[in-house]
Amino acid sequence: MLQCAPLAAIAPHVFTSRALTLRDRADEWTAVARSMGVPVEDLLLVKQVHGAAVATALPGRARPWTRPDADVIVTDDPAVAVGVRVADCVPILLAEDTGTAVAAIHAGWRGMAKRAAIAGINALQKDFGIRPERLVAAVGPSIGPCCYEVGQTTRDAFHAAGHHDAMLDQWFEPRSGGKYHLDLWRAIRDQLEGAGILPANIHVAELCTKTHAAAFHSYRADGERAGRLLGAIRIRTS
Secondary structure (H helix, E strand, O other), X not given: OEOOHHHXXXXXXXXXXXXXOOOOOHHHHHHHHHHHOOOHHHEEOOEOOOOOOEEEEOOOOOOOOOOOEOOEEEEOOOOOEEEEXXXXXXXXXXXXXXXXOEEEEXXXXXXXXXXXXXXXXXXXXXXXXXXXXXXXXXXXXXXXXXXXXXXHHHHHHHHXXXXXXXXXXXXXXXXXXXXXXXXXXXXXXXXXXXXXXXXXXXXXXXXXXXXXXXXXXXXXXXXXXXXXXXXXXXXXXO
């Protein structure tokens, strides 16, 4: 399991590795929840749909938690941990610098095009009054620009979503045959900065899941057999 040192000083969190599959084995989920200091029923996830919808987990929510269709989950409840699962997509964890609220965000290329990370920042601001400049962001292992080949339709989707060509030229490196290598790490850094997070507070692991498929799950490397990595975070309680 991995942690980001600057974020760890603010909020307990974890990025898991290939040591856990995190599909159907209850004992693995129990172990992860225990490592986060919560019961397994208080490790709250979402039903990820490659969008930018936000789920808010408040202390007075209905129980048990039913996973809503969303790719962002925010909370100010100290009794829970929130998380997202990935297998090449980008897991993003956010925490306010005094630990009053946290977020977990799942962003593949579709979520990046739809500005899922910005939706998470906006939700923290709207629901909890968190100013973006007070946030610390940790971006976990995900597919890197070295390995993420995409087609013209992907670039076109970003353009249709309103991203400027000058920015897309920084994110998409042309390759032969009408292909591109997409730099999700740069894209997420640019989006987080654009939403108001200070550059010094953005920490990108830059660990490619496909390159390091022996350590991390990767759909591009393993296909349907791929397990899942989890990024999870909670508010510091002491």
